[in-house]
Amino acid sequence: MARRIAIVEDEAAIRDNYTAAFRREGYAVDAYGARKPALDAFASRLPDLVVIDVNLKDDVEGGFELCRELRARSPELPIIFLTARDSEFDAVSGLRLGADDYLTKDISLPHLMARVAALFRRLDALRDPQSAGNRLTRGDLEIDTERMMISWQGRPVGLTLTEFWLVHAMARYPGHVKNRQQLMDAAQAVLDDNTITSHVKRIRRKFLAIDPGFDAIETVYGMGYRWLAA
Amino acid sequence: MSLKNQLLLVSLLALLLPWAGCQFVRETESALRASQQQMLAGTARAIADSLSQYPEAFPPRPVAADAEGVVAEQLYAHALESSPVIDGYLEDWPLGESSLRALEANGVRARFALGQRGSYYYLFVAVADDTVTWATPASVAPGDSPPYADRVSLATVTPPYAPERISFAAEAPGAVVPYVENAFGFAADRPREAEPEMTIRAVWQDVPGGYQLEARIPRARLGSHLGLTVDDAAGPQSPGARAATFTAPRPPPLAGHREELATVAASLLQPGLRLVVTDAAGWRIAAAGSLDSAAGARPGGVSRWLRFAYDAVVEDGTPTDFAEPDPTGREQQAYVTAALTGEPGSNWFRSLEGEQAIVAVSQPVARGDDVLGVVILQQGTDAILSLTNRGLVRLLNLTLLAMLLVAGGLLGYATWLSRRIRRLSVAAAGAADERRLATALPSAGAGDEIGDLSRSFSSVLAQLGSYNDYLRTLASKLSHELRTPLAIVTSSLENLEQEALDATARSYTARARDGAERLRRILAAMSEANRVEELMSHVETEPFPLDAAVRSAVGGYRDVYPERHFELAVTPGPGCIVHGAPELAIQMLDKLVENAVSFSRAGDTIGIDVARDGAAVRLDVRNPGPPLPTDMHGRLFDSLVSVRPRDDGTHLGLGLYVARLIATGHNGRIEARDIDGGVVFSVWLPAAEARDGNGDGKPRDGGPGRRRAGGARGRTGG
Numbered sequence: 001m002a003r004r005i006a007i008v009e010d011e012a013a014i015r016d017n018y019t020a021a022f023r024r025e026g027y028a029v030d031a032y033g034a035r036k037p038a039l040d041a042f043a044s045r046l047p048d049l050v051v052i053d054v055n056l057k058d059d060v061e062g063g064f065e066l067c068r069e070l071r072a073r074s075p076e077l078p079i080i081f082l083t084a085r086d087s088e089f090d091a092v093s094g095l096r097l098g099a100d101d102y103l104t105k106d107i108s109l110p111h112l113m114a115r116v117a118a119l120f121r122r123l124d125a126l127r128d129p130q131s132a133g134n135r136l137t138r139g140d141l142e143i144d145t146e147r148m149m150i151s152w153q154g155r156p157v158g159l160t161l162t163e164f165w166l167v168h169a170m171a172r173y174p175g176h177v178k179n180r181q182q183l184m185d186a187a188q189a190v191l192d193d194n195t196i197t198s199h200v201k202r203i204r205r206k207f208l209a210i211d212p213g214f215d216a217i218e219t220v221y222g223m224g225y226r227w228l229a230a
Numbered sequence: 231m232s233l234k235n236q237l238l239l240v241s242l243l244a245l246l247l248p249w250a251g252c253q254f255v256r257e258t259e260s261a262l263r264a265s266q267q268q269m270l271a272g273t274a275r276a277i278a279d280s281l282s283q284y285p286e287a288f289p290p291r292p293v294a295a296d297a298e299g300v301v302a303e304q305l306y307a308h309a310l311e312s313s314p315v316i317d318g319y320l321e322d323w324p325l326g327e328s329s330l331r332a333l334e335a336n337g338v339r340a341r342f343a344l345g346q347r348g349s350y351y352y353l354f355v356a357v358a359d360d361t362v363t364w365a366t367p368a369s370v371a372p373g374d375s376p377p378y379a380d381r382v383s384l385a386t387v388t389p390p391y392a393p394e395r396i397s398f399a400a401e402a403p404g405a406v407v408p409y410v411e412n413a414f415g416f417a418a419d420r421p422r423e424a425e426p427e428m429t430i431r432a433v434w435q436d437v438p439g440g441y442q443l444e445a446r447i448p449r450a451r452l453g454s455h456l457g458l459t460v461d462d463a464a465g466p467q468s469p470g471a472r473a474a475t476f477t478a479p480r481p482p483p484l485a486g487h488r489e490e491l492a493t494v495a496a497s498l499l500q501p502g503l504r505l506v507v508t509d510a511a512g513w514r515i516a517a518a519g520s521l522d523s524a525a526g527a528r529p530g531g532v533s534r535w536l537r538f539a540y541d542a543v544v545e546d547g548t549p550t551d552f553a554e555p556d557p558t559g560r561e562q563q564a565y566v567t568a569a570l571t572g573e574p575g576s577n578w579f580r581s582l583e584g585e586q587a588i589v590a591v592s593q594p595v596a597r598g599d600d601v602l603g604v605v606i607l608q609q610g611t612d613a614i615l616s617l618t619n620r621g622l623v624r625l626l627n628l629t630l631l632a633m634l635l636v637a638g639g640l641l642g643y644a645t646w647l648s649r650r651i652r653r654l655s656v657a658a659a660g661a662a663d664e665r666r667l668a669t670a671l672p673s674a675g676a677g678d679e680i681g682d683l684s685r686s687f688s689s690v691l692a693q694l695g696s697y698n699d700y701l702r703t704l705a706s707k708l709s710h711e712l713r714t715p716l717a718i719v720t721s722s723l724e725n726l727e728q729e730a731l732d733a734t735a736r737s738y739t740a741r742a743r744d745g746a747e748r749l750r751r752i753l754a755a756m757s758e759a760n761r762v763e764e765l766m767s768h769v770e771t772e773p774f775p776l777d778a779a780v781r782s783a784v785g786g787y788r789d790v791y792p793e794r795h796f797e798l799a800v801t802p803g804p805g806c807i808v809h810g811a812p813e814l815a816i817q818m819l820d821k822l823v824e825n826a827v828s829f830s831r832a833g834d835t836i837g838i839d840v841a842r843d844g845a846a847v848r849l850d851v852r853n854p855g856p857p858l859p860t861d862m863h864g865r866l867f868d869s870l871v872s873v874r875p876r877d878d879g880t881h882l883g884l885g886l887y888v889a890r891l892i893a894t895g896h897n898g899r900i901e902a903r904d905i906d907g908g909v910v911f912s913v914w915l916p917a918a919e920a921r922d923g924n925g926d927g928k929p930r931d932g933g934p935g936r937r938r939a940g941g942a943r944g945r946t947g948g
Contacts, residue, residue, distance in 0.1 A: 011718065014714070014717055086757060087760070087764060106717070108724060192761075222819075
């Protein structure tokens with residue numbers, strides 16, 4: 001049975017384009033232009049993944065509201081914000097509400113497809129506790145590439161999909177400097193310098209929350225970042 | 231010229247007050263003096279009228295073709311107040327040296343004076359003569375044939391009688407016996423008679439450079455006309471040169487005091503007045519009375535500054551010295567000569583000390599149309615009559631005080647005013663420079679024009695501020711609004727590419743994708759500034775070594791811009807540790823380097839310096855290239871300002887704006903200036919003190935030491 005993706009997007013052209021793209025990939029797609037009809041539909045049945053625009057016509061923060069309500073109903077449901085609002089503040093707000101990813105509309109369709117596929121993959125892996133997963137260990141760092149889970153000193157670090165890929169790209173070859181382009185490719189996103197800086201900062205903060213002595217990510221000015229082997 | 235100086239200059243107008251006071255004083259003074267002169271003139275007229283009853287007392291006016299020439303040749307017998315001793319010296323004469331008259335002709339130089347007292351005339355002659363030719367017994371009597379001798383002669387005549395010559399020649403210094411001779415042409419046919427004249431007492435003194443002769447002659451011995459000749463013989467056989475006071479065959483009339491006139495005049499005179507009567511030629515023929523000298527001695531006197539003020543206020547008079555009777559015996563002051571022509575005259579004299587003044591009037595003594603002589607009347611008085619008036623002194627003091635108050639007040643007011651304006655202008659300039667456009671300006675609450683100015687400044691600044699805000703947010707707003715349509719375009723293209731397209735259509739979609747990608751990049755650049763601003767607002771600063779960060783970044787630039795050389799000069803050490811966000815600092819450097827690269831050419835060298843500069847660390851980025859446009863100074867770092875020629879479509883002028891955002895966000899500053907053959911951009915970031923270096927540095931980034939090491943590794947490994 002095809003997975004069901006819900007798109008809540010006020011801009012009809014984009015909605016239709018995304019709908020077409022997802023259908024081409026074989027997903028079942030429900031598209032909604034506003035919060036109300038989406039909520040009504042979700043009341044009877046939750047989709048497998050939701051793509052939400054933050055700004056829903058006159059409902060300026062409607063996407064955030066929707067996310068909160070969905071997250072309240074299902075802690076597992078993958079939620080992706082896809083929005084024109086690129087400010088750091090909005091991104092932090094969205095992720096704090098429990099979204100799995102916060103993407104700007106710059107993202108290309110193939111990248112979006114890749115992310116959606118990855119999220120489903122993670123969902124599957126999480127639902128199948130038997131699978132051993134594909135693990136990568138770098139000192140205190142443990143990466144489960146199947147579940148897209150990362151743990152530090154045995155404790156899980158809650159990373160978004162983008163963050164996971166960034167850490168994964170850096171930690172795969174410790175000591176190698178990953179420049180911004182490489183990190184962008186790994187994260188399947190088009191990000192500018194400041195966004196990458198913000199992402200790295202957020203990643204560091206999440207690790208520091210677990211281990212105040214964390215200093216494995218090093219900034220190499222003018223070049224990029226690298227994972228320091230312990 | 232500053233407002234203060236301008237108002238100070240205007241306050242000089244207050245000087246008009248004392249000036250007007252002075253004018254008033256001067257007018258009063260002149261009026262008082264004029265009335266005194268008028269009074270005096272009345273007295274003088276009365277005296278002149280009385281004297282005109284005695285025409286015979288006045289000597290007749292010389293009648294000659296050249297009247298003035300004749301007058302000049304006239305001798306004048308001064309009235310002597312005491313009898314000189316006849317000893318050949320002038321010292322005991324009651325006359326000064328200035329009363330001596332010069333006689334110079336044909337190389338003979340002599341000075342002489344004539345006086346009268348009682349029944350005697352007195353003569354003094356001083357002749358300059360290096361070689362005195364003494365008389366011999368043969369030449370002691372006068373003669374126009376050899377042997378000759380140095381000789382002083384008096385020519386005297388009472389027309390129509392024959393003239394006589396009284397001649398003095400000495401055989402040796404000492405008493406001289408003159409000889410009388412009548413030899414002036416009237417009786418040329420008569421034999422010469424030269425006889426010793428024993429009634430005349432004379433002494434000849436030999437002095438250095440010449441000789442002096444003093445003689446006492448009974449008045450009866452001389453006639454009404456008198457002349458003087460001096461013979462300087464070159465030797466007994468040579469007649470030498472002669473100088474004479476007269477040129478005509480007959481000497482001119484003798485001028486001198488008329489006792490009878492003086493007696494009459496004295497009887498007409500009030501005390502405190504001085505009267506001088508002259509004949510028609512101006513010779514003083516009578517004098518009486520004296521000035522009241524006590525008038526000048528005012529008790530206490532006046533203070534020095536007041537005196538100074540008076541001197542400035544009151545018009546200058548002729549110095550009092552000129553009021554004294556002329557030492558030569560002939561009154562030649564302008565007011566006297568005016569009276570000689572029949573016009574009454576007046577003058578006033580002021581002593582240099584200011585203590586005394588003399589008012590003088592002259593009145594012709596006329597009989598019919600004939601001017602017989604002139605009456606000169608003088609009166610001494612307080613220097614400045616009106617100044618004795620205490621009220622006037624108070625007036626002067628008050629006006630001076632008022633002027634000082636006005637000037638002081640205006641000066642204070644101007645200072646206050648100009649300080650307000652200066653504060654306003656400084657505040658306005660500061661607000662405009664530092665983009666603090668919402669701050670309240672000084673004097674905004676004032677109700678005067680400066681308040682208006684301040685308020686209109688504020689409103690202009692507010693407009694400027696909102697315009698600046700608009701410009702600043704324009705880019706991010708625009709990029710935000712354009713992002714959705716761009717997403718429509720790109721997602722549509724991406725969907726389209728999934729369809730079955732032929733090669734031509736695919737090339738079109740590829741081009742459209744390229745265009746959309748460029749558009750995306752532009753939008754990203756436009757929103758970058760906004761993002762940086764956002765980051766700056768909650769940036770986490772930490773001490774980090776700027777030199778190491780820059781060193782590491784330059785390693786990256788060498789890879790990114792292989793066509794440029796990078797020259798890095800850092801002063802390593804703890805001095806280059808700054809407080810800030812290293813990522814942002816490097817982003818700023820990125821922008822500056824990007825800018826430097828775009829203005830230089832392939833093969834150029836871009837210099838990057840990091841050095842401690844006072845309390846800040848300076849980061850310089852130098853590049854060869856065109857100089858900064860002069861009209862863009864100050865706006866170079868503004869949003870959407872680009873000085874680039876428009877051949878590069880994607881440049882929006884946001885790079886330097888971002889650089890400034892980061893610099894100012896770090897409490898630093900950024901500047902651009904021309905250097906020889908290029909441009910340098912300098913950023914000053916506040917230095918962290920060395921204590922932040924190790925101990926309390928946060929461990930997560932490994933501290934500065936780790937960073938430096940990492941930077942070095944990054945450079946080699948990049």
